Amino acid sequence: MHGTDVTIRRATAADARRLTTLVRRSSAYEGRYAAMVAGYRVGPDYIATHRVFVAVDATDRLFGFYSLILDPPELDLMFVSDLAQGLGIGRRLAEHMKTQARAEGIASVRVVSHPPAEGFYRSVGARRVGTLRANPPSVAWDRPELAFVLD
Numbered sequence: 001m002h003g004t005d006v007t008i009r010r011a012t013a014a015d016a017r018r019l020t021t022l023v024r025r026s027s028a029y030e031g032r033y034a035a036m037v038a039g040y041r042v043g044p045d046y047i048a049t050h051r052v053f054v055a056v057d058a059t060d061r062l063f064g065f066y067s068l069i070l071d072p073p074e075l076d077l078m079f080v081s082d083l084a085q086g087l088g089i090g091r092r093l094a095e096h097m098k099t100q101a102r103a104e105g106i107a108s109v110r111v112v113s114h115p116p117a118e119g120f121y122r123s124v125g126a127r128r129v130g131t132l133r134a135n136p137p138s139v140a141w142d143r144p145e146l147a148f149v150l151d
Contacts (some may be wrong), residue, residue, distance in 0.1 A: 005057050005058070006055045006056065006057055006063055006089060006092065007055070007056060007057075007058075008053050008054065008055050008056075008092065008093065008096045009053065009054060009056065010051075010052070010053055010054075011047045011052035011053060011054045011065060012047065013044035013047055013048065015047065015052075015054055015062070015065075016042055016043050016044045016046075016047055018062050019042035019047075019052070019054070019062075019065055019079075020040065020041050020042045020043075022062060022064075022065065022079050022081060023037050023040050023042060023077070023079055024037050024038070024040060025082070026079055026082065027082050028079075028114060028116060028117065029114070032140070032141070033114065033116075033141075035140075036114075036139070042067075042077070046067070050067045050068065050069050050070075050076065051067065051068040051069075051070065051100055052065060052066070052067045052068075052077075053065060053066055053067075053068075053093070053096060053097075053100070055080075055084075055089050055092065055093055062081065063080065063081050063083075063084040063087075063089050064078070064079055064080035064081055064084060064089045064090065064093055065077070065078070065079060065093070066078040066079075066093045066094075066096070066097050068097050068100055068101060068109070070104055070106070072110070073101060073104075073106045073108065073109045073110060074109060074110045074111070074112075075097060075109050075110070075111045075148070078090065078093060078094070078097075078117075080093070090120060090124070091123075091124055094121075094124040094125070094148075095124070097109070097148075098125070098148055098150055101148070101150055102150050102151075106150060107149070107150055108147050108148065108149050108150060109147065109148040109150065110129075110145065110146075110147055111126055111145070111146045111147065111148065112132055112143050112144075112145055112146075113143060113144045113145070113146055114143070115141060115142070115143060115144060118144040118146070121144075121146050122146070125148055126146035126147060126148045127146060127147060127149065128144055128145070128146050129145050129146060129147045130144075130145040131143070131144060131145060132144075132145050
């Protein structure tokens, strides 16, 4: 599988279970971060409400997804399958998200990052704008706040 074999399409309600599984099984959320995704659910209602896009191959195998909230503009979720890490899927999803935001006339998209993902977001154009402090028991660690400033 190569990044070029992947297309990005709008998610549908039928994708909800697969998106939930991808989130819950992400190795990025093992150990101390596991509590964040243990009961997480990406439901059909969420998909209907927000701009959710999936990266899939010709057989509709899921490699990643993102969710863009328009008001206020925020990249709410972005996950790439463990098996697709390092193949450029995340970079393609980020570029797609920026194109979608620009088309909506959005000037800046906020990202509250999972701490280990900050480097990725910075590598695709986001810049650090602050820190969200831990809020136990729901979030037990500080999180970087970034923004994609769009032209």
